[in-house]
Amino acid sequence: MDKFEVKLDQAARAAWLSYVGGLTQDEIAAQLGVSRPGVQRLLSLARQEGLIKVHIDHPISSCMALGRALGERFGLGYCDVVPANPDAPESAAFYLAVAGARRLSHFVEQSEPLTLALGAGRSVRAAVEALDRIERPQHRFVSLIGNVARDGSANRFDAVMALADKTGGERFLLPAPVVAESVEEKRALLDQRLFKAIGAVAAVSRAAFIGVGRIDRQATLYQDHFISQAELDELLALEAVGELLGWPLNEWGELIECSITRRVTSLALTAFSQQTMVAIAGGRDKAPAILAALRGGWLKGLITDEAAARYVLDAP
Template structure:
């Protein structure tokens, strides 16, 4: 009688085999690393390394079945298309709801990330409704090591303080020194603007604004509902003239075309404060959402006036569809 063939011993498990098992136990089985270590007869440190290797080697693929997963996909797509360094996309709030309500908390989180940094920063701030929403959403904290500076004038046409100025309001919340830009948002003449900019205190604020380590600004559209028009900084005639020349948007009061190139006439010859130059090597983050703002946001990202963005899903979808 012939003997049955001897069974072959099971081969020793490879490191990848162990990683796959550890990954399965962790991500599918829901075990802790201590439980995996006991199950596999290894140390906790080895169990931790095996779980990490399972992910690094692509043995485990995690799929996020939640609407926030779609937001993250859009963030990645916007970064790839426009070369952004920072991008946050939040779910939209639906038809008829002010999109600022949706993006304010995410924008506040982005600013708080910088405010919690221990090394001193100069943080440049624009104005507008989106920045005002950021102020209301930000949590009070102590950040006296930083300096806040306005990039835009804070004097309205009637001589009052601009309603949407944010530097003082943020300063009150974080206990940081602030430097308002004590010039008109838009001067009546180029000579008036030059006279304001010649003042020694204004020159010091301008110098500080040009040296910002990080910038947060709103983005204004140049359509018939342009914030510059609604707030009385330009006339309807000036708006139509700039639109005829290709004006698509504005950042900190400075108007640019659909390619993000600043116009060399109109209110740009009279705008107070400091304009955000294209291609900065520092974070320049736009806070904006809404269908009418899409051409403005797109232009600002094309020329890298903005290299970061906080927006919502409907706006992100439109930006990714833009030509």
């Protein structure tokens, strides 16, 4: 997708919010993370390119409707839904990364120093990679989840290092496995001065961008060697459907109490109740996990695709 196509998508979103959603230009500016003159330019582009007729003549129109429905149903500050072509599933991942990068850039491009928290995973890393390079050495980026697997290997989908490299900002990594070997090991990690320092940085973050993990036989936690086969079996027996930062959730978004949650080293989800936690995740396979995260009220923002959005909205 070139820069003009990205701008055209933005114009379609602005047009939908204005002509279908009935929002004011100030409200649209807040939704899209642009200035009021920026909204005016987007609406002008939409008219110039013939997008505005009796209806918004662009595939993004149905996505906007899905996003608004999800936002209203789950009380989200915003929900971006990108197209999902069943014949080309890789295209949805690309659009998801572009949409995630657009939301990330709203924070990264600010000149005032800020702290941004990040989870790990393919979608979050892809969003960071889709960002343009910009010098922001005044910013701090902090990890919310351990970056070490059981075998000692580093997390391939860490996003903090990539974002710091693109901006020159400070980086703060959580030096721990996602799941400790024992409760005693977790206590020892949490008592470390370095671990507490990372938590203090995360506590003042403006927003947190995280992934959503599925819990099934193809669970990322298992595939990337963060949990064992026996631990995966335990989660499945307890009817876990997804996880946020390694914390397992049932279908209603409730944290599951088990031997694994007693050893998860990630910062507690409840610590972010007053902050903007945004999930970047899509696909039919992840839809039950996304639904659980929404039902649990953990998210204030969501960037997803049509396949997941339709599944969530069709759920009772």
